[in-house]
């Protein structure tokens with residue numbers, strides 16, 4: 001291990017806690033390209049573009065940080081080309097912060113042939129069919145060419161429901177790979193986040209937290225979730241990791257983006273999230289709303305509904321278009337996907353701003369009560385949500 005948490009790697013990057021409410025934290029993450037208020041949702045731009053939303057529109061919404069997929073950028077346009085273009089911020093016309101993933105997860109999900117050994121991840125390129133190796137060093141090399149504010153370590157990803165000795169093996173390998181990533185990391189205007197693994201085993205998670213936290217500088221991620229595990233296991237892993245992690249590191253729970261998950265994880269003490277859900281669900285005509293959770297705009301009942309998606313929302317879509325119009329063009333025109341995506345991203349950003357406000361004012365319990373009432377509108381609140389609330393000390397007699 002060459003560096004530890006006591007070597008501030010750069011004054012450009014730091015995390016400051018502003019308020020604490022129960023387990024929840026409001027904070028400020030200073031990155032080279034922007035100050036990010038946490039808890040924060042990071043929209044995902046796959047190939048350096050957001051599906052259906054322009055960077056200018058994200059700026060308009062005061063989005064401070066995006067996630068870009070290394071795997072996709074590494075293939076097209078290619079990391080060398082991105083470097084030549086002056087880095088990813090310049091290439092995609094995004095002046096604020098960016099986080100890139102390691103590329104490993106996409107490889108696992110896209111490659112038919114994939115094996116992992118100590119050297120790295122061996123996979124068959126879905127573009128050329130040839131066998132390739134992604135090592136920790138190569139992942140860092142690619143991410144340094146891209147130049148995002150936050151890079152993620154390459155980790156040994158296994159399916160969340162995998163059990164047996166492989167879970168421990170993957171965890172140990174991820175720690176060793178973090179050391180290799182740290183050694184390969186040379187740019188001081190980028191920070192590197194370790195990823196806590198350990199499956200659904202709470203003792204292993206705690207053990208991994210200890211090792212990863214020793215090596216973390218600015219922040220840390222909780223990985224290996226949102227892969228089809230029971231929600232009761234999901235929230236307990238998030239709670240266990242947050243409890244075990246030192247307070248000075250922002251905690252990024254990877255792949256989380258459903259509004260209820262964002263709210264519960266934030267109140268459990270997590271700080272950063274990402275998910276393709278708001279833009280993916282927009283392609284199927286679904287808009288996110290506080291009242292009732294989702295609005296399926298393909299349904300005929302919206303054909304004569306001349307109200308906006310959400311009358312309290314200030315996004316461009318809600319200011320200018322009706323449910324009836326979006327219903328009429330839904331799944332026929334790309335503009336429908338664009339309009340819903342803009343609303344859905346704004347919905348997530350506004351939700352996180354409301355969570356921040358609730359933490360700042362000490363109204364977390366009141367916020368949670370109202371959020372659950374609106375989200376589930378008379379239907380029953382899932383048991384895992386009630387259990388998580390109990391664990392946090394919030395009691396709601398009427399759910």
Ligand SMILES: [Zn+2]
Pocket residue numbers: 309310313314315316317318319342343344346
């Ligand atoms: Zn809207």
